[in-house]
Structure formats: structure tokens, C-alpha cells
Amino acid sequence: MRLRINQIIVKLKYTPGDVLHVIARRLEVQEQDLGNVEILRRSIDARKKDRPPLYVLSVEVSYEGETPPALTPGQVDVTQEPEPRPVVRATRPITHRPVVVGAGPAGLMTALMLAEAGCRPLLVERGAQTETRQPQVKAFWRQALLDPESNVLYGEGGAGLFSDGKLTARSKDRSAIRHFFETLVACGASPDILIDAEPHIGSDVLAEIIPALRQRIVEVGGEVQFNARLDDVGAEDGTLRGVVVSGTEHRTDACFLATGHSARDVYHMLGQRAVPLEAKPFAIGVRLELPQRRIDWAQYGRWALESSLGSASFRLTWKGGHDTRSCYSFCMCPGGIVIACASSEGLLTTNGMSFSGRAKPFGNAAFLVPVSVKDFPQQEGCHPALSGIAFQEAFERAAFEAGGSDYSLPAQRLAEFLAGTNPKDIPVERSCARATPANLETLLPPIIMRTLRRAIPRMLRKLNGVNLEEVLVYATETRSSSPVRIVRNPATGESLGVRGLYPIGEGSGYTGGIVSSALDGMNAATRWLAGNG
Numbered sequence: 001m002r003l004r005i006n007q008i009i010v011k012l013k014y015t016p017g018d019v020l021h022v023i024a025r026r027l028e029v030q031e032q033d034l035g036n037v038e039i040l041r042r043s044i045d046a047r048k049k050d051r052p053p054l055y056v057l058s059v060e061v062s063y064e065g066e067t068p069p070a071l072t073p074g075q076v077d078v079t080q081e082p083e084p085r086p087v088v089r090a091t092r093p094i095t096h097r098p099v100v101v102g103a104g105p106a107g108l109m110t111a112l113m114l115a116e117a118g119c120r121p122l123l124v125e126r127g128a129q130t131e132t133r134q135p136q137v138k139a140f141w142r143q144a145l146l147d148p149e150s151n152v153l154y155g156e157g158g159a160g161l162f163s164d165g166k167l168t169a170r171s172k173d174r175s176a177i178r179h180f181f182e183t184l185v186a187c188g189a190s191p192d193i194l195i196d197a198e199p200h201i202g203s204d205v206l207a208e209i210i211p212a213l214r215q216r217i218v219e220v221g222g223e224v225q226f227n228a229r230l231d232d233v234g235a236e237d238g239t240l241r242g243v244v245v246s247g248t249e250h251r252t253d254a255c256f257l258a259t260g261h262s263a264r265d266v267y268h269m270l271g272q273r274a275v276p277l278e279a280k281p282f283a284i285g286v287r288l289e290l291p292q293r294r295i296d297w298a299q300y301g302r303w304a305l306e307s308s309l310g311s312a313s314f315r316l317t318w319k320g321g322h323d324t325r326s327c328y329s330f331c332m333c334p335g336g337i338v339i340a341c342a343s344s345e346g347l348l349t350t351n352g353m354s355f356s357g358r359a360k361p362f363g364n365a366a367f368l369v370p371v372s373v374k375d376f377p378q379q380e381g382c383h384p385a386l387s388g389i390a391f392q393e394a395f396e397r398a399a400f401e402a403g404g405s406d407y408s409l410p411a412q413r414l415a416e417f418l419a420g421t422n423p424k425d426i427p428v429e430r431s432c433a434r435a436t437p438a439n440l441e442t443l444l445p446p447i448i449m450r451t452l453r454r455a456i457p458r459m460l461r462k463l464n465g466v467n468l469e470e471v472l473v474y475a476t477e478t479r480s481s482s483p484v485r486i487v488r489n490p491a492t493g494e495s496l497g498v499r500g501l502y503p504i505g506e507g508s509g510y511t512g513g514i515v516s517s518a519l520d521g522m523n524a525a526t527r528w529l530a531g532n533g
């Protein structure tokens with residue numbers, strides 16, 4: 001009999017023996033009658049400050065004893081042995097090999113599934129492979145040398161390569177998530193990501209996993225081309241006939257478009273090809289940096305120095321008032337660094353990343369305020385669905401200029417930001433070396449500024465002990481999610497205008513984040529292979 005048991009509580013430094021002991025006690029059975037213990041999920045409970053934080057586990061265990069175990073529905077249930085996920089094979093005739101565009105999480109997982117199914121996909125990526133991209137990104141951060149085709153946002157691994165590598169998953173499709181995580185583990189990620197409630201990889205480890213993932217795609221018959229940019233899609237009678245990649249035509253009847261939401265030229269090209277697009281809401285704001293020790297103290301109290309806890313995270317929200325909007329913290333990077341991001345000359349945005357150890361002295365998070373389509377002024381001569389892009393670009397240009405026009409991030413102490421006064425200086429101790437003191441007042445619309453000023457002190461108050469004088473504000477966060485949706489046929493996942501064109505991942509406007517983008521690509525590939533797409 002296989003049993004699933006929730007709420008197994010063990011100390012942070014537990015051994016397999018400790019887990020077995022607690023399970024046996026809970027089931028009121030002998031330890032020797034239990035076997036094959038699998039931890040399904042693990043989260044830290046640090047709510048009580050008067051006792052050390054503990055792990056709360058969900059486990060599965062095999063039981064062979066004679067006495068029936070104590071079952072309590074929802075806490076201890078009989079379950080089934082897990083079924084291995086079947087390898088999907090193509091059941092449709094393949095005339096031309098499918099083309100996948102973009103080697104971010106969505107494109108890589110799509111290409112892998114198509115290759116494993118024997119379809120020999122061609123994966124094209126405008127940026128460079130990881131090994132070449134890393135020095136390019138360093139040159140951008142250190143010397144402001146921007147390569148518009150290969151940078152923090154473009155290149156193998158996509159926007160996720162220089163990221164925190166948080167694997168936040170909202171999907172209910174546990175088996176697909178498991179498959180994605182197992183693929184990452186097979187490529188070098190820690191098996192802890194299979195069980196942790198808040199799995200994290202870190203940019204240093206991602207830089208090893210992504211080339212291994214590419215290697216797997218090639219081993220099972222896929223082809224990967226770097227510095228290869230999709231320039232055009234060709235369709236006849238509403239059906240895809242081929243794509244143009246860096247001047248070369250490729251005949252295909254299936255193109256999986258995983259170009260992310262920074263590839264604004266792709267949206268413009270699709271708009272010219274009459275592919276249905278619509279503007280969608282997103283969020284903008286600033287990124288705050290705080291001493292990590294204050295966050296740890298606020299979350300873990302006197303246990304903050306317990307090394308097995310790692311750097312603490314937070315999630316904060318604020319509902320808004322009558323003349324303000326709501327605000328929420330986003331993409332918190334404990335023990336991380338604030339980074340400058342750009343994929344076009346003269347436009348600058350900020351974000352956060354971390355390494356696997358999350359051991360840097362600062363934590364950072366975006367503080368975002370939603371913007372709706374009503375906020376985007378229509379631009380003359382601009383496709384109406386792309387007005388959100390023009391809106392983003394205006395604030396990215398303003399940030400670039402406020403930072404001194406050399407890709408330094410404009411930054412201001414929180415106290416001055418709240419008071420609206422000119423900055424005297426910014427702290428020498430900070431994570432982002434290339435930052436310039438600037439008044440952030442005009443770098444976002446007045447309603448967003450008003451909301452941030454009202455919300456931030458109230459939100460930070462929930463982190464007991466955080467000193468507002470120690471907080472640094474970087475501008476601006478403009479690319480938290482896509483401002484455009486490439487409208488899909490809900491039944492097939494294809495573009496509503498071009499059969500055979502599959503917009504997937506974050507750039508499609510239907511997903512956000514590493515996991516949901518990867519899963520979106522896997523779903524599209526599975527559906528297409530089965531002949532349903």
C-alpha cells in the first residue's frame with residue numbers, strides 16, 4: 001500500500017531516519033514496515049518566533065505491515081504508485097521540420113519535446129550561445145557596451161539566464177511541472193528543486209544547465225542556430241508557408257514563436273503581416289534594495305543566523321486608496337543584485353538576479369503598480385495594439401537619460417524618493433556599481449509615483465525592523481510582463497490569423513515567468529504532435 005502523508009514536521013537539519021520516525025509515529029506502525037520514502041514537497045515554517053523554524057514535509061511511503069495504518073483523509077491517504085510520464089511521439093505526418101524561434105525557457109522546452117518525438121526541429125536564436133553571451137553581458141554592465149542582438153534579454157537561455165532562477169509555478173499541472181524540473185535536474189540542477197516549495201536555481205547554475213539542455217536537443221536530432229534572427233513569416237490563405245531567418249528562407253508549416261516580450265521588432269513585423277494582436281495590461285514601478293540581514297531578521301527573528309535557512313524572501317501587497325492604485329512586490333531576489341537591462345540603444349530598464357548561494361549582502365524586489373490599456377496614449381502611425389510598447393519605451397528612454405545616457409541605473413535613497421527632493425548622493429555600499437544619483441520624480445506617470453510613495457512605506461512596515469533610511473530605489477521596472485497578446489485560437493493554440501504559427505511563452509502574452517513559459521511551450525508541442533494543434 002502506498003500512502004501520502006502531509007504535515008510531517010522535522011527540524012531543519014533532518015536525516016532520513018528522522019523522517020521515517022515521524023511517519024511511523026503518525027501512522028502508529030513499526031518503522032521496519034515502511035519503505036521507499038519519497039519527499040514530495042518541503043516548506044519552511046518560520047511563523048513562530050519563540051521556536052526555531054521547522055520543515056513541513058509532504059511525503060509518500062510504502063507500507064507492508066499487517067496492522068492497518070491510521071488514516072485521516074487529507075492528512076494520511078492511500079495513493080497510487082506514480083506513473084512515468086510517457087514520451088510523446090508524433091502521430092501526425094511531418095512534411096517539413098518545425099521551426100522554433102527563441103531559445104528562452106519556452107523555446108528550449110518546445111524544441112526538446114519536438115526533438116524527442118523525432119521531428120528534427122530547427123531552433124533559431126538571435127543572440128549568442130551562453131559561453132559567448134556571458135562576456136557580452138559583462139561588457140555591458142562594466143563598460144556600457146550594448147550588443148542589440150545578444151544581451152541580458154537576448155541569447156541562449158532567454159531573459160531567464162541572468163535571472164534569480166526562481167521556479168515559481170502557479171499551474172495545477174503537477175506532472176508537467178515535474179517533467180520540466182526533472183529535465184533541469186538531468187541537465188545539472190539540484191534535485192532539491194523537485195521538492196522545495198520555493199525552488200530556486202540561480203544564474204551561475206543556469207549558465208551550466210542551459211548549454212546541457214541545448215546538448216540534449218542536438219543529441220536527439222534537433223538543430224540549434226545562434227545569431228540567427230527571425231525576420232519574417234510567410235503565409236498564404238491564412239496558412240504558414242515558411243519563415244525568413246537572417247535572410248534565409250525555411251519552408252515549414254509549423255513555427256513556434258517563443259521570442260519573449262522584449263522582441264518588439266517581432267510584434268511590429270506581425271502587425272504588418274496582419275497577425276491579430278491586442279494590447280493588454282501589465283505593471284510598472286521601481287526596484288528596491290534593502291540590507292538582506294534586515295529581511296532575514298524580519299522573517300526569522302533571532303533564528304536569522306541559522307545557516308540552513310538561507311536568505312529570506314518576502315511578498316508584500318497593498319490594496320490602494322481612492323486616488324491611488326494597488327501595489328505589490330514582485331520577483332524578490334534574496335541575497336541578489338540589481339541589474340541594468342537593455343536590448344535597444346538608448347532604452348534602459350532594471351531587474352534583479354541572484355546566484356545559487358543567494359549570499360550577497362542585499363535583497364531586492366520590484367514594487368509594481370498595474371497599468372491598463374486606458375493608460376497608453378494612442379500614437380499616430382502606431383499599430384493600436386502596440387501602444388503599450390510605446391508607453392514602455394517613453395519611460396525606458398527617460399530612465400536612460402536620467403542615468404547619464406551610459407546605461408547606469410538612475411537611483412535615489414528611499415527617504416528622498418518619498419519626499420520628492422533632489423538626491424545628494426547614493427550609498428557606496430550597494431549591489432549595482434553603475435548607478436547614478438537621480439531624481440526619479442518624472443520617470444514614471446504621476447499616478448504611479450503617487451501610489452508608490454503611499455504604498456512603499458506601508459508595505460515595508462510589515463517587515464519588522466527594516467529601516468527606511470537604508471533602502472535604495474532604482475528606476476524603472478517596465479518589463480514585468482508583456483504589453484501585447486498575440487491572439488491565439490483557444491482550441492489549437494495557433495495564431496488566430498495564421499494557421500501553423502504558434503505564439504508561446506511570455507511574448508505571446510499568455511504566460512509570465514520561467515515555469516509557465518516552459519510549460520506553455522511543452523503544451524503547444526504536445527498538442528501539435530498529437531495532431532490537435
Ligand SMILES: Cc1cc2nc3c(=O)[nH]c(=O)nc-3n(C[C@H](O)[C@H](O)[C@H](O)COP(=O)(O)OP(=O)(O)OC[C@H]3O[C@@H](n4cnc5c(N)ncnc54)[C@H](O)[C@@H]3O)c2cc1C
Pocket residue numbers: 101102103104105106107124125126127153154155156157158159160161162163164165166167168228229230231258259260261262263266331339341351352353504505506507512513514515517518
Ligand atoms: C533579470 C530577470 C530576472 C528574472 N527572474 C525570474 C525569476 O527568478 N523567475 C521567473 O520565473 N522569471 C524570471 N524572469 C522572467 C523570465 O526570465 C521570463 O518570464 C522567461 O524567460 C520567459 O521565457 P520565454 O522563453 O517566453 O522568453 P525569453 O526568455 O524572453 O526568450 C525569448 C528568446 O527569443 C529570442 N528572440 C527574440 N526575438 C527573436 C527573433 N526575431 N529571432 C530569433 N530569436 C529571437 C531572444 O533572444 C530570447 O533568447 C526574469 C527576467 C529577467 C529579465
